[in-house]
Amino acid sequence: MISRIGLYFSSKYSTMLSLENAKKLAASKAVDLHVNCGDLIGIGSGSTVVYAVERLSERVKADNLRVKCVPTSFQARQLIVKHNLPLTDLEIDRELDVCIDGADEVDCNLNLIKGGGGCLLQEKIVASCSKKLIIIADYSKNSKKLGDQYKKGIPIEVVPMAYAPISNKIQKAFGGVLDLRMAVKKAGPVVTDNGNFILDWREYNQDSDWDKVNTTLLSIPGVVETGLFINMASKAYFGMEDGSVKIQAP
Numbered sequence: 186m187i188s189r190i191g192l193y194f195s196s197k198y199s200t201m202l203s204l205e206n207a208k209k210l211a212a213s214k215a216v217d218l219h220v221n222c223g224d225l226i227g228i229g230s231g232s233t234v235v236y237a238v239e240r241l242s243e244r245v246k247a248d249n250l251r252v253k254c255v256p257t258s259f260q261a262r263q264l265i266v267k268h269n270l271p272l273t274d275l276e277i278d279r280e281l282d283v284c285i286d287g288a289d290e291v292d293c294n295l296n297l298i299k300g301g302g303g304c305l306l307q308e309k310i311v312a313s314c315s316k317k318l319i320i321i322a323d324y325s326k327n328s329k330k331l332g333d334q335y336k337k338g339i340p341i342e343v344v345p346m347a348y349a350p351i352s353n354k355i356q357k358a359f360g361g362v363l364d365l366r367m368a369v370k371k372a373g374p375v376v377t378d379n380g381n382f383i384l385d386w387r388e389y390n391q392d393s394d395w396d397k398v399n400t401t402l403l404s405i406p407g408v409v410e411t412g413l414f415i416n417m418a419s420k421a422y423f424g425m426e427d428g429s430v431k432i433q434a435p
């Protein structure tokens with residue numbers, strides 16, 4: 186089901202909305218509609234989540250909203266701390282009301298590619314402990330099939346010593362190309378918050394049964410988690426170029 190929440194910006198924004206403004210629009214709308222006083226919230230990772238935390242912080246100050254936040258990454262933890270929001274974890278709070286997170290791509294069935302920022306493992310754990318996963322994104326993330334928009338590949342977090350045989354196994358089972366994600370401003374590969382490597386899987390079959398593929402990938406020894414979030418999202422909010430918010434629900 187897809188719906189639109191009217192035009193929020195008048196003449197001032199009559200030109201096309203930038204990606205940053207679209208992210209902000211989606212993030213604010215999702216926080217306003219899905220966060221209630223007393224909630225335990227999972228805080229996702231990435232550039233769109235920055236706007237969600239800013240909106241949360243505004244509501245805490247303006248409306249005396251009481252919330253506690255569980256981060257999905259080092260970046261998310263820093264955001265929570267920067268905005269003086271109460272920090273908690275899954276040892277203390279095991280079931281969360283809502284998790285708000287970004288995505289690299291959202292298909293027409295609300296299946297997601299995540300992990301472009303390398304934080305997929307903790308994101309998936311926190312989302313799995315939340316009653317609902319709300320996705321916030323700009324219009325460029327909205328697609329029909331996984332791979333239509335996001336061309337960098339499906340991120341797969343792996344134990345470092347196993348990255349080469351895992352690449353071979355995936356290539357043999359499903360085809361495509363696997364790249365070991367390399368760091369920028371550091372020699373060698375990206376090392377995740379959990380001390381693992383990331384393989385980005387490109388040129389896969391876009392018509393795959395993603396649930397099955399995900400299960401098969403997870404059965405390979407050394408695969409820690411995949412960036413395929415299948416049947417996990419409750420709703421996605423997209424900030425659109427025309428200043429509206431598109432809501433996608435199952």
Ligand SMILES: O=C(CO)[C@H](O)[C@H](O)COP(=O)(O)O
Pocket residue numbers: 229230231232233234286287288289298299300301302303304305308
């Ligand atoms: O999965 C993620 C990080 O690992 C992010 O949610 C995803 O990459 C989207 O990020 P952004 O909001 O910057 O577009």
